[in-house]
Amino acid sequence: MGDVMAHAEPTLHGLMAEFDNPSALVAAAERARLAGYRQMDAYSPIPIEELNEALGLRRTRLPILVFLGGLAGGLGGYSLEYWTSVVAYPMNVGGRPYHSWPQFIPVTFETTVLGAALACFFGMWALNKLPQPYHPVFNVPAFARASTDRFFLCIEAADPRFERAATWRFLEGLHPVGVSEVAP
Amino acid sequence: MAEDLEQPQHRIGAQPDATELLARTPAVIAPGHSFDSVTETIAHTVPSKRTPLGWFLGFGVAFLLLMVMNLTIGKLLMTGIGIWGNNIPVGWAFDIINFVWWIGIGHAGTLISAILLLFRQQWRTSINRFAEAMTLFAVACAAMFPLLHTGRPWLALYWLFPYPNTMGLWPQFRSPLIWDVFAVSTYGTVSALFWFTGLVPDMATLRDRAKTRTTQMIYGMLSLGWRGSARHWQRYEMAYLLLAGISTPLVLSVHSVVSFDFAVSVLPGWHATIFPPYFVAGAIYSGFAMVMTLAIPLRKFYHLEDFITMRHIHNMTKVMLVTGMIVAYGYANEVFFSWYSANPYEGYMMSNRMTGPYAVFYWSLIAINAVMIQLFWFRSVRENIPLLFVLSLLVNVGMWLERFIIIVTSLHRDFLPSSWDMYEPTRWDFGMFAGTIGLFLSLFFLFIRFLPAIAMFEMRTIVPEAKVEQEHHG
Numbered sequence: 055m056g057d058v059m060a061h062a063e064p065t066l067h068g069l070m071a072e073f074d075n076p077s078a079l080v081a082a083a084e085r086a087r088l089a090g091y092r093q094m095d096a097y098s099p100i101p102i103e104e105l106n107e108a109l110g111l112r113r114t115r116l117p118i119l120v121f122l123g124g125l126a127g128g129l130g131g132y133s134l135e136y137w138t139s140v141v142a143y144p145m146n147v148g149g150r151p152y153h154s155w156p157q158f159i160p161v162t163f164e165t166t167v168l169g170a171a172l173a174c175f176f177g178m179w180a181l182n183k184l185p186q187p188y189h190p191v192f193n194v195p196a197f198a199r200a201s202t203d204r205f206f207l208c209i210e211a212a213d214p215r216f217e218r219a220a221t222w223r224f225l226e227g228l229h230p231v232g233v234s235e236v237a238p
Numbered sequence: 239m240a241e242d243l244e245q246p247q248h249r250i251g252a253q254p255d256a257t258e259l260l261a262r263t264p265a266v267i268a269p270g271h272s273f274d275s276v277t278e279t280i281a282h283t284v285p286s287k288r289t290p291l292g293w294f295l296g297f298g299v300a301f302l303l304l305m306v307m308n309l310t311i312g313k314l315l316m317t318g319i320g321i322w323g324n325n326i327p328v329g330w331a332f333d334i335i336n337f338v339w340w341i342g343i344g345h346a347g348t349l350i351s352a353i354l355l356l357f358r359q360q361w362r363t364s365i366n367r368f369a370e371a372m373t374l375f376a377v378a379c380a381a382m383f384p385l386l387h388t389g390r391p392w393l394a395l396y397w398l399f400p401y402p403n404t405m406g407l408w409p410q411f412r413s414p415l416i417w418d419v420f421a422v423s424t425y426g427t428v429s430a431l432f433w434f435t436g437l438v439p440d441m442a443t444l445r446d447r448a449k450t451r452t453t454q455m456i457y458g459m460l461s462l463g464w465r466g467s468a469r470h471w472q473r474y475e476m477a478y479l480l481l482a483g484i485s486t487p488l489v490l491s492v493h494s495v496v497s498f499d500f501a502v503s504v505l506p507g508w509h510a511t512i513f514p515p516y517f518v519a520g521a522i523y524s525g526f527a528m529v530m531t532l533a534i535p536l537r538k539f540y541h542l543e544d545f546i547t548m549r550h551i552h553n554m555t556k557v558m559l560v561t562g563m564i565v566a567y568g569y570a571n572e573v574f575f576s577w578y579s580a581n582p583y584e585g586y587m588m589s590n591r592m593t594g595p596y597a598v599f600y601w602s603l604i605a606i607n608a609v610m611i612q613l614f615w616f617r618s619v620r621e622n623i624p625l626l627f628v629l630s631l632l633v634n635v636g637m638w639l640e641r642f643i644i645i646v647t648s649l650h651r652d653f654l655p656s657s658w659d660m661y662e663p664t665r666w667d668f669g670m671f672a673g674t675i676g677l678f679l680s681l682f683f684l685f686i687r688f689l690p691a692i693a694m695f696e697m698r699t700i701v702p703e704a705k706v707e708q709e710h711h712g
Contacts, residue, residue, distance in 0.1 A: 077707040083468075096468040099273060099443070100699045101475045104706045105468040114473045120480050132418075134400055138408035147412050160417040160495055164424040167488045171424075171481060175431040178477035182470045185462035192465070200466050201443040203698075205271035 067190035067238040068210035069221050071230035079205035082106035086209060091222060093213035096208040097191065100233050119177040120170050121227040127169015132162045193237040208236060266361045267700055268544035272350040276697045280690050281447055283540050287483035292539055293687060300679035307673020310666055319389045320410025328661035328707050333383040335641040336671050338496055339524070341378035341422065342637065344429070345489055345527025351432060351597045352485035362554055363700055364544060365546040367693040368434045368536065368686070369529050374679040377426045379674040386670070414498035421495035428488055432481045437462050439695040462492065471534065494519040500644065506587035516568030523561035527633035532682065534627045536691060545692055553621050558633065559614040566608035583653060591647045593659060599639050600647070606636030
């Protein structure tokens with residue numbers, strides 16, 4: 055988010071408009087994008103699929119991470135079984151070959167699942183840069199309802215087109231419940 | 239469940255006729271709810287309010303049972319596993335019966351949270367949170383048995399996990415028992431990750447509603463600083479879907495692997511290819527019975543009838559009917575193969591089950607799992623809540639008896655009559671079993687006291703106002 059600092063006004067994180075329903079938020083996000091704003095984010099108490107398009111979000115890389123996690127888990131599990139049974143301590147069990155691959159499948163399957171799940175869990179939080187103890191949006195008192203029944207659109211000061219007065223007027227024009235400044 | 243399959247999932251609210259369908263079907267959520275009322279109804283049970291007296295009563299009973307478990311474990315660690323009734327030829331008894339029983343109960347939670355999500359079964363939303371909690375607690379109870387059966391549980395991790403002993407020997411990867419270790423530990427881990435992921439947005443809600451600084455801090459930390467950003471939601475929804483996709487084959491594998499503990503051996507009554515599907519179906523069957531057992535008092539005492547509606551009760555009963563019939567088919571198959579295989583040991587195993595010293599347990603489980611469940615065909619039964627509560631408890635008893643029969647009758651009379659013997663549990667066996675029920679219920683009572691028992695953010699997605707009306711730009 056706030057990595058383009060050139061136009062940032064140091065006293066302000068951005069301006070935030072509050073809406074009372076998801077449709078208004080989606081419409082507002084779409085207008086803001088059409089007006090040329092890019093450094094912005096929407097906040098909602100529920101996942102809203104339409105926002106991805108309205109905000110022009112790219113698809114997440116998470117599935118690739120999960121695939122790689124599963125691959126690493128599967129290869130790791132199978133290698134562990136191979137190494138312990140064939141290399142580290144070969145042992146004859148009922149005349150079975152040291153490399154009894156069909157019997158190595160259940161554990162390989164489980165470690166694949168484990169690797170994929172761990173990659174999914176930690177990958178998702180890492181991509182989201184969470185846990186994050188502090189964020190400016192929490193400075194807006196009304197934002198406490200963002201986890202219950204209110205919807206917010208925040209245009210950040212870092213956006214090249216951001217101008218305090220003009221952006222304020224723009225947000226007012228979206229018929230929000232209210233507009234507020236977000237302290238950094 | 240045909241009507242559910244046609245119903246689109248409107249957690250995203252994209253389908254144009256979602257509201258109309260919502261009005262027509264028996265309602266997954268009672269009409270008239272809004273974002274705020276849903277949140278309020280669920281969240282008011284968590285810390286902000288006084289603890290109800292009934293909670294203390296229930297938790298007190300559960301805690302007493304938990305103390306029975308501690309007493310049993312203390313006795314076990316001081317004396318050794320000789321205090322239990324299992325001895326050759328029945329070397330496995332209550333430990334594995336209860337292990338399989340608890341693991342099976344856990345399966346319904348994952349089925350509800352993962353498989354029903356993939357099948358877009360919207361009714362899962364109201365019950366998935368506490369069903370997942372049930373899974374975690376059931377897995378914890380299950381894990382107690384093999385760990386304590388090692389006699390020295392503090393060494394168990396070192397024995398079970400891939401780490402060589404002092405002579406360089408590694409765990410035996412050709413053994414189903416080590417598969418079981420991997421399956422159950424993976425299952426426990428993935429279930430916990432899934433459960434926690436689901437909790438995070440709700441923790442943010444509780445943080446924002448907190449009345450005191452302490453609760454705000456605690457829920458704030460648990461929420462990881464969640465702020466409901468659209469970018470976060472996008473990845474979150476993807477992660478949730480992927481975790482569901484990962485958990486679906488996992489849950490099917492876990493009870494399959496548990497069944498391999500038996501099926502890979504050569505004992506009559508265990509060495510059967512029907513075991514994996516039959517065990518998985520039995521697991522889901524008993525798990526739904528436990529969800530029902532928990533849901534009926536929960537919706538009553540916490541006034542959640544608007545969210546856990548008759549629709550849920552109906553659907554859970556139908557799932558129990560289907561999976562119960564698969565289990566009954568498994569019983570029929572066992573009888574058929576003991577005859578068709580023309581193997582005298584298989585034949586004897588079956589006649590011993592039906593007429594031997596444990597026959598009363600065999601016929602009880604047939605009476606419950608094959609005969610009694612036919613009651614679920616009747617709508618009047620599916621609508622009779624007190625009766626359903628009793629029936630769901632009986633299903634749990636029936637599934638416990640099934641594991642008892644499979645394990646004990648096969649072991650106590652195997653190939654050599656000279657080595658036959660009877661198995662009798664001791665009071666410590668019962669103490670341990672009752673103790674894990676105490677552990678399970680204690681954890682569940684703490685859960686409903688401190689965490690939202692229903693997923694608030696998911697419930698918000700199914701209220702009518704969650705639907706997005708889109709403008710169209712050329």
